[in-house]
Amino acid sequence: MTVLTEATRADLISVAHELADAARTATLSHFRSADLTADNKESHRFDPVTVADRLSEQRMREILGRRRPLDGILGEEFGASVGSSGLTWVLDPIDGTRSYLCGTPTWGVLISVADASGPIYGLIDQPYTGERFEGGFGIARMVGPHWTRPLATRTARDLGECIIMSTFPEVGTAEEGAAFHALARECRLTRYGTDCYAYALLAAGHIDLVVEAGLQAYDVQAPIAVIEAAGGIVTDWEGRPAHQGGRILAASSPAVHKAAMAVLRG
CATH class of the missing domain: 3.30.540.10 (Fructose-1,6-Bisphosphatase, subunit A, domain 1)
Incomplete structure (x- = not known):
């Protein structure tokens, strides 16, 4: 840096x-x-x-x-x-x-x-x-x-207690969509259509996960900075840096991130 x-x-x-x-x-x-x-x-x-x-x-x-x-x-x-x-x-x-x-x-x-x-x-x-x-x-x-x-993200909780959000129900390709919906089925509540506002809600401690695919750098770099400052974590679906876009997994805590990534990769 x-x-x-x-x-x-x-x-x-x-x-x-x-x-x-x-x-x-x-x-x-x-x-x-x-x-x-x-x-x-x-x-x-x-x-x-x-x-x-x-x-x-x-x-x-x-x-x-x-x-x-x-x-x-x-x-x-x-x-x-x-x-x-x-x-x-x-x-x-x-x-x-x-x-x-x-x-x-x-x-x-x-x-x-x-x-x-x-x-x-x-x-x-x-x-x-x-x-x-x-x-x-x-x-x-x-x-x-x-x-x-x-701003402070939510404390860690089981996936079954988590709220997950994404902009589009399709979430990218058919394969990416299937992985997302497998994760969504593990969560308590799924909501769609809030674009960047979902990342703000995660940073503010109201939801636990935002999962998307097909993003560009300009879609995600500001949310990364805000969420990380609030105590959350943002990577791609493989756990790698996500600031160039692609598949995005934003989580309120490392524990929630780890559990979500296991389902997405499964």
Whole structure:
């Protein structure tokens, strides 16, 4: 991990919050508008992108160009730009564009900064509810309109007492879906469709597992930073680092993670 001065850490935190504030304004300017439409980025399935996705990332890139011009950027909508500082900002301007289109408040803005080892600080921001989940540099907290609270994952429990969440019931390929549903059958409660908000709920201590497949780096790096700061663990289904995406297993504790991974691999 890159050794950063206290001043650099403070600057990174300040920039991250400025990015999140700008993304809030950009996304809320189109959320639940009657004329909101979406383009489809893929031919074989519906993978939407809206004017708000692009505007949100543009606004964040403008801020980074002004405040952190030597850092790299990896964004969902406008790709990668190489920096020289050893740090890269990983941006998902709207994680959960399908939810955004439907008007549900479970999408979010994902912002993280990474070095060669992976994400070192991140934010999960839900603009409509006004909730912001923050993790890294010794910080683990959420701030919202009702309270400010520290983030801490749930204590370990048997799989039969666990709550598991995923965005799609299909969970990737047929084989991946079968593995997920084998695990879900071992858990007390399964819920779907909350996108990045599920990772925030895990960090806040409300659920035990989030399991997904087919993710990209910008989908998962901010959640990794937030969940690890709160005491949880995020790997791929083989227990390896997951900051490049792929199959994701996020758990509230090492014991729950171990039990879940045994079922997924079984």
